Amino acid sequence: xxxxxxxxxxxxxxxxxxxxxxxxxxxxxxxxxxxxxxxxxxxxxxxxxxxxxxxxxxxxxxxxxxxxxxxxxxxxxxxxxxxxxxxxxxxxxxxxxxxxxxxxxxxxxxxxxxxxxxxxxxxxxxxxxxxxxxxxxxxxxxxxxxxxxxxxxxxxxxxxxxxxxxxxxxxxxxxxxxxxxxxxxxxxxxxxxxxxxxxxxxxxxxxxxx
Amino acid sequence: xxxxxxxxxxxxxxxxxxxxxxxxxxxxxxxxxxxxxxxxxxxxxxxxxxxxxxxxxxxxxxxxxxxxxxxxxxxxxxxxxxxxxxxxxxxxxxxxxxxxxxxxxxxxxxxxxxxxxxxxxxxxxxxxxxxxxxxxxxxxxxxxxxxxxxxxxxxxxxxxxxxxxxxxxxxxxxxxxxxxxxxxxxxxxxxxxxxxxxxxxxxxxxxxxxxxxxxxxxxxxxxxxxxxxxxxxxxxxxxxxxxxxxxxxxxxxxxxxxxxxxxxxxxxxxxxxxxxxxxxxxxxxxxxxxxxxxxxxxxxxxxxxxxxxxxxxxxxxxxxxxxxxxxxxxxxxxxxxxxxxxxxxxxxxxxxxxxxxxxxxxxxxxxxxxxxxxxxxxxxxxxxxxxxxxxxxxxxxxxxxxxxxxxxxxxxxxxxxxxxxxxxxxxxxxxxxxxxxxxxxxxxxxxxxxxxxxxxxxxxxxxxxxxxxxxxxxxxxxxxxxxxxxxxxxxxxxxxxxxxxxxxxxxxxxxxxxxxxxxxxxxxxxxxxxxxxxxxxxxxxxxxxxxxxxxxxxxxxxxxxxxx
Ligand SMILES: [Cu+2]
Numbered sequence: 083x084x085x086x087x088x089x090x091x092x093x094x095x096x097x098x099x100x101x102x103x104x105x106x107x108x109x110x111x112x113x114x115x116x117x118x119x120x121x122x123x124x125x126x127x128x129x130x131x132x133x134x135x136x137x138x139x140x141x142x143x144x145x146x147x148x149x150x151x152x153x154x155x156x157x158x159x160x161x162x163x164x165x166x167x168x169x170x171x172x173x174x175x176x177x178x179x180x181x182x183x184x185x186x187x188x189x190x191x192x193x194x195x196x197x198x199x200x201x202x203x204x205x206x207x208x209x210x211x212x213x214x215x216x217x218x219x220x221x222x223x224x225x226x227x228x229x230x231x232x233x234x235x236x237x238x239x240x241x242x243x244x245x246x247x248x249x250x251x252x253x254x255x256x257x258x259x260x261x262x263x264x265x266x267x268x269x270x271x272x273x274x275x276x277x278x279x280x281x282x283x284x285x286x287x288x289x290x291x292x
Numbered sequence: 293x294x295x296x297x298x299x300x301x302x303x304x305x306x307x308x309x310x311x312x313x314x315x316x317x318x319x320x321x322x323x324x325x326x327x328x329x330x331x332x333x334x335x336x337x338x339x340x341x342x343x344x345x346x347x348x349x350x351x352x353x354x355x356x357x358x359x360x361x362x363x364x365x366x367x368x369x370x371x372x373x374x375x376x377x378x379x380x381x382x383x384x385x386x387x388x389x390x391x392x393x394x395x396x397x398x399x400x401x402x403x404x405x406x407x408x409x410x411x412x413x414x415x416x417x418x419x420x421x422x423x424x425x426x427x428x429x430x431x432x433x434x435x436x437x438x439x440x441x442x443x444x445x446x447x448x449x450x451x452x453x454x455x456x457x458x459x460x461x462x463x464x465x466x467x468x469x470x471x472x473x474x475x476x477x478x479x480x481x482x483x484x485x486x487x488x489x490x491x492x493x494x495x496x497x498x499x500x501x502x503x504x505x506x507x508x509x510x511x512x513x514x515x516x517x518x519x520x521x522x523x524x525x526x527x528x529x530x531x532x533x534x535x536x537x538x539x540x541x542x543x544x545x546x547x548x549x550x551x552x553x554x555x556x557x558x559x560x561x562x563x564x565x566x567x568x569x570x571x572x573x574x575x576x577x578x579x580x581x582x583x584x585x586x587x588x589x590x591x592x593x594x595x596x597x598x599x600x601x602x603x604x605x606x607x608x609x610x611x612x613x614x615x616x617x618x619x620x621x622x623x624x625x626x627x628x629x630x631x632x633x634x635x636x637x638x639x640x641x642x643x644x645x646x647x648x649x650x651x652x653x654x655x656x657x658x659x660x661x662x663x664x665x666x667x668x669x670x671x672x673x674x675x676x677x678x679x680x681x682x683x684x685x686x687x688x689x690x691x692x693x694x695x696x697x698x699x700x701x702x703x704x705x706x707x708x709x710x711x712x713x714x715x716x717x718x719x720x721x722x723x724x725x726x727x728x729x730x731x732x733x734x735x736x737x738x739x740x741x742x743x744x745x746x747x748x749x750x751x752x753x754x755x756x757x758x759x760x761x762x763x764x765x766x767x768x769x770x771x772x773x774x775x776x777x778x779x780x781x782x783x784x785x786x787x788x789x790x791x792x793x794x795x796x797x798x799x800x801x802x803x804x805x806x807x808x809x810x811x812x813x814x815x816x817x818x819x820x821x822x823x824x825x826x827x828x829x830x831x832x833x834x835x836x837x838x839x840x841x842x843x844x845x846x847x848x849x850x851x852x853x854x855x856x
Contacts, residue, residue: 155377156335157347188810191404251475252344253337284347284475286335286377 117224118279122234122241125219127182127212128195130202135180135210137234137241144176145235145270147263149249150225152185153201154192155286158228160253162205168249168263169209177233177267179209184220184288185228187213217290230283233266233276244270247281315498315608318491320459321354321440325361331382333374333401333438340495344476348437349376351422355437355493356466359458360422362413364446369410374401380433382407383425384442385553386535386697386717388414391741391763392803392818394694397427397664398741399816407816414735415697416537416715417449419464419509419555427664427758431515431750432480435470437493439513448627449538455507455559455619463499463506465573466492466513467550467606469599484516484751485588485597489575491607498608503567504618507532509557512550516749517577517599518585518688518720521606522547523560524572530622533557536697536715538627547576549711551720552585552690553748556711559622565611573607575599584722585688585749629714631699632730637678641669643691643745643759645683645721654755655689655747661756662746668759669745672766673737681719682726689752691727692718694743695763698731718748737765740802740846776847781838785854789825792840800843809835819843831855 126136137146147168151158169179187193195213202211214220223232223243233245245266252259266276324330331352337345338355351357362368372382379402383395392399393409401407423439424430441464455461469486471479491497512519523529523546530542535555542559550556565571577584578601590596648655660668671677678701681691697715705725712719719727739762746758778795792801801822806815814831828836833855841848 154375157337157345188812189403191812248475254339254345258343282473282475282477284344284477289378 116280117243117246119237120243122243123222124241125222127214127219129210129212130195130199130207131210135212140178142176143178145178145233145244145267146241147172147177147179147267148223148232148234149179149181150184150220150223150228150230150288151181152183152190152193152228152286152288153197154185154190155228157253157285161229161249162207164249164256166206166208171264172267175267175271177271181207181209181211182214182219182225183211184214184217184225184290185286186217186289186291187215188291189289217288220288221290225283225288227283227285227287229285230288231263233263233270235270244276245279246283248283251281253284315496316494318463318465318497318499318607319354319356319494321356321464321492322352322358323361323458324358327366328369328371329360330371331357331373333372333376333380333382335375335377338493341472341476346472346476346478348478349433350437351440357438357440359441359443359464362415362442362444364413364415364417364444367410367412370408372401372407372409374403374405374407376403378429378433379403379426380429380438381425382422382438383694384420384422385692386415386418386420386555387411387442388695388697388735390736390819391695391738391743394741394743395422396425396694396742396744399818400426401816402813405813405816408820409818413444415444417444417446418533418535418537418715419443419511419557420535421466421511421513421555423513425744427662428754431754434513434750435478435480435515439466441466441509441511443509452538452623452626453619453621454532454623455505457615460615461502461504461506461619462509463501464492464509464511465607466511467519467575468493468513468515469517469597471597482594484595484749485600486515486517487598489599489604489606496605496608498610500610500612501562502614502618503562503565503611504614504620505622506560506562507557508560508573509555510550511555512552514552515751516552516585518549518551518690519575519606520547520549520577520580522574522576524574524605527560527571529561530559531556531711531713532559532626534711534714535717537629539714540627540629541625542622543713549720551688551711551718551748553692553718554690554711554716554720561622562609562611563614563620567611567613569611571609571611572605573609574603574605576603577601578603585690631715632676632732634678634701634728634730636676636732637730639671639675639677640680641677642680642682645681645685645689645747645757648685648687648752648757650686655685655687655752655757656755657746657757657759660759662753662758662760666760667742667762669761671733671761671763673763674732674734676730676732678728678730680726680728681721683721684724686723688723689721689757690718690748691721691745692748693731693745695736696731696733698729700727700729702728733763737763739764776845776849777842779840779849779851781851781853785856786828787856788827788829790828790838790853791825792822798844801840802843802846803841805839806831807837807839828855 185193250259340346348355389411420442424433589601647653700712742760804817
């Protein structure tokens with residue numbers, strides 16, 4: 083039952099209609115395969131401090147929590163404290179949190195690099211906040227909504243996706259939430275399989291330019 | 293076997309009641325009145341069910357936004373600012389206004405943009421509404437709760453002794469239902485019917501109503517479901533208004549069908565009810581034949597739902613003490629409507645519901661799926677037309693036309709029933725039937741910008757069951773293509789007001805768009821009143837483009853300016 087329901091989320095043949103808000107074109111995004119176990123390619127994105135950051139910059143990392151988020155989405159904003167707490171908790175175990183903004187900064191004035199810097203500062207982010215200016219990284223991860231979180235882990239010397247979906251299952255009441263990310267990271271740190279490896283991400287749709 | 297079965301059912305029922313059984317106080321939308329209306333479109337979320345919040349959209353922060361009060365004769369100015377993640381449009385359902393102000397699929401408001409339509413209110417006193425109308429996105433955005441009521445007042449209605457204390461004895465009720473997924477998000481694809489009733493966005497809504505004559509303004513804001521409404525004790529209630537105005541006299545009924553998009557105002561007499569007693573407004577949707585939208589019996593799947601083919605409560609009413617000045621009787625007559633008749637019509641049109649067979653093309657009209665750049669009908673200004681809509685098809689529909697209120701003059705089944713009385717802008721069209729209406733297309737000609745006619749079932753409309761018409765004025769000469777007239781912007785740079793200096797005479801502005809340096813649209817100003825300049829004080833300093841379209845030639849010229 084449980085496996086099936088994961089499957090239906092991650093592998094359902096969902097036809098997602100995108101009205102590209104700026105250029106007025108429509109495209110169809112076809113989500114066909116499960117992305118769990120997929121390899122993650124190295125990337126190098128600019129951080130709000132001006133440095134370029136990639137996975138290889140963390141020599142001894144066991145894993146990463148990669149969170150696609152943004153400045154303007156009300157639901158994403160609920161998770162600020164939780165992101166700081168996750169990074170604080172797991173970086174000592176070699177699992178680092180990277181936040182990536184793949185929102186179209188031409189479409190949304192709020193998503194400019196300057197506004198990312200402001201937000202990182204005002205919310206006291208203790209993790210890098212990277213701009214995915216051409217949306218390549220978000221596209222490769224198939225990030226759907228902000229926030230959309232991934233746990234990636236090294237398998238046979240290759241970074242692979244081990245969890246995809248929501249950070250937890252309650253935006254406004256963290257104390258009542260089922261902590262999907264923590265459960266996934268805890269399992270991986272113990273060399274165990276992630277039991278719930280795929281959930282739908284909930285928040286603001288990320289529109290990809292054609 | 294039977295014993296075990298009923299035992300299981302009982303446990304299920306109890307469990308359901310623990311989660312969903314409590315009544316919640318009906319949300320009565322806030323009100324806005326005057327002639328200047330500020331509406332912010334936002335993404336937000338609401339605690340609708342235990343667990344995760346449901347992502348919604350709202351006008352001024354609420355799922356189902358403020359009720360706008362218009363006075364007939366006023367010119368109302370709308371200031372719509374979108375903070376949404378996606379583009380949208382806002383349509384003023386039932387309003388008679390210029391097409392360029394109508395908020396149809398062409399008036400796309402991108403994220404971050406301000407749109408400022410305005411018009412003179414000529415509609416009769418009645419209940420109207422506003423909602424998104426972005427092609428292929430209407431179901432999703434309506435599902436998320438973007439929309440609200442419009443209540444028009446006029447002197448005729450104001451002179452009648454009718455309940456009109458909003459939220460006390462005059463209650464707006466937007467009827468919808470929703471399906472939730474496992475993470476409590478609204479399901480908006482492959483779904484036509486909700487599993488849970490929402491009245492003004494409230495699950496299991498209850499309201500206290502005073503022991504007197506009470507007015508309910510009921511809107512079917514569903515995706516597809518029609519409601520066969522009545523009270524739990526089968527009492528008689530009275531229809532006083534339909535879509536576009538009061539009916540001639542209160543019409544007594546015990547049941548009334550309200551199709552998608554339709555409004556109905558009813559009076560219900562609570563004077564013989566005991567204070568503290570309860571009464572339910574219910575949808576008696578069980579047992580209808582297939583084709584009645586709401587009658588399909590499956591509890592799940594694309595066309596099924598937990599509420600289908602059942603009787604369910606729409607509003608739980610607690611009777612409370614009367615107010616200090618209660619309405620205790622009902623006027624015998626309301627208004628003297630003069631309707632167009634078939635004899636007045638000089639143009640006859642027929643429209644057929646086509647396609648929509650399982651596995652085939654989606655529903656459309658006259659075998660022509662909606663195309664944004666196709667004008668399907670051209671109507672001469674001031675013409676009275678007779679339209680016959682025929683549905684020899686597999687399913688019922690709700691036919692809606694913009695710009696006008698019409699009069700239904702005949703039907704092939706059910707005759708012209710109680711729910712068809714009065715001025716209408718939506719008609720419920722059962723399967724295997726035709727309905728004929730007459731309407732006059734007056735006041736607003738615009739060869740450029742179309743109005744819509746369509747099925748108001750959002751999945752059908754999104755699927756292409758929609759056409760476009762323009763109203764043209766043949767009494768004025770259509771100008772041949774000519775050179776755009778010159779204009780200049782001053783002062784430039786400018787801080788607060790940007791003025792337009794026109795070269796030559798008879799310069800009228802059809803549309804102004806202001807875009808920032810990277811091409812984001814910041815202002816959409818249909819027919820702006822530019823005599824006193826354009827207020828740019830809210831713009832962040834920088835380089836901008838002003839794109840001006842002339843009224844007569846519809847030629848567009850772009851100029852730059854700097855905001856200090
Ligand atoms: Cu339809």
